[in-house]
Each structure stands twice: as structure tokens, then as C-alpha cells.
Amino acid sequence: MAKPLRIALTKGRLEKDTVGLLERLGYDCTAVREKGRRLILPIPDGNMEVVLAKANDVITYVEHGVCDMGVVGKDTIIEMQGKFFELVDLGFGRCKFALACKKGTDFYSGFGVKCIATKYPNVARRFFESKGMDVDIVKIEGSVELAPLLGLADGIVDIVETGVTLRENGLEVVEDVVPISARLIANTVSLKLRQTEIEALIQKIEEALSK
């Protein structure tokens, strides 16, 4: 039998929906559901193997070809870019990138260079470049909403899903940047070498998503 098709799955928020989708396709994901601390889990009836990784690492593993495919948010794809194919919008993990600032302040007023805090510096830089606006960008690792509250930044570019985090911290959306959802990606060489298997999987996914 051919070696299993190895799929890197973003652990955390996207994990449950990805496993749910694989189960809807008819695959037995018991090993993933009962994984404990294991990070490589077999899906024997699909001749597949799931690798659980952090979002940025999903892209790294797929780009390097040690994983054939991956499930990762569009946010990570836009931030990291890289050489791989984006195949399917999986429709879950929906949220958006938005520019936000303290409620009641006019972000665009004044002439000084604005400071933006973000976990996604490339996304923020490109967003403001597209406006021809010069900004300083400070990389923050989490709880990005703190930065304007503490006076470090004038605004943030961050993920907004329900809007609760912004609201409960006295911030508001100034402008939406781009919608986000989970995507199926593939290594460029795997797509050629394992085209039949990958295309069959894509077809099954698209059928399941259209139901």
C-alpha cells in the first residue's frame, strides 16, 4: 500500500471542525479524538495520517513537503504567504481581520504617524501600504487588544470573530480588512505525485460542503 497521505491540521480552534469534516467524509477519526498527547494520528481507513501543529508550522511542513496537505486559516496564509497550493475554502473557522481602535476615537484624525499593534505585521503593513499610509508596526504575541488600552498603539489589526473581545475592552472596528476561513492547502510536488488521491479527497470534500 502507498504511504499514508499526511495532512497537517491546525490544532486549537480549527481542530474540531476539521475532524468533523473528515468524519462526514466517512473516515474513522477515533485515533484523533482519543489522541492524548500524541501528535501524529493515523486514519487507517483513508490511508491518511493527521499531524497536529501550530498554524504557522502547518504551512512550514506543507511547504517543505514533509506533509502533503494542510488545513490552515486564511489569516496564516496571508501573513506567511509561501509556495503551496490553496485548494478549497472549507467554510469553517470564519472570522475577519479588522482595524480597531478605542471606542469614540477618530483613528484617521491628526497628522502624526500612527502606531499599530498586531500579531500579523505583514497583513497590517500591506493594509496600510494599500492606503498609501505610513505607520509604525509593533509585533504583539497575544491579547493584542491591550496595546491601545495601555497607550502603546493607536490601533490594532487583529482577528475579530464575535466582536466580544473588542466590546468588552472598549474598542471598536474602524474598518474590515479581509474575511477569513479555513483552507485546504497542498504541497506543490505532492499535488503532482499524488494527484489522483488528492483530487479524490477534494471531490469528496466539495460534495460534503455542498450538502
Ligand SMILES: Nc1ncnc2c1ncn2[C@@H]1O[C@H](COP(=O)(O)OP(=O)(O)OP(=O)(O)O)[C@@H](O)[C@H]1O
Ligand atoms: N476568534 C478567533 N481568534 C483567532 N483565530 C480564530 C478565531 N476564530 C477562528 N479563528 C481561526 O482559527 C485559527 C487557529 O486559531 P487558534 O486561536 O486556535 O490558534 P492561534 O491563532 O495560533 O493561537 P494560539 O497562539 O493561542 O494557539 C486562526 O488562525 C483563525 O484562522
Ligand SMILES: O=P(O)(O)OC[C@H]1O[C@H](OP(=O)(O)OP(=O)(O)O)[C@H](O)[C@@H]1O
Ligand atoms: O471577536 P472574538 O470572538 O472576541 O474573537 C477575537 C479574539 O480571539 C483571538 O484571540 P485569542 O482568543 O486567540 O487569544 P490571543 O489574543 O491571546 O491570541 C483574537 O486575537 C481576538 O482577541
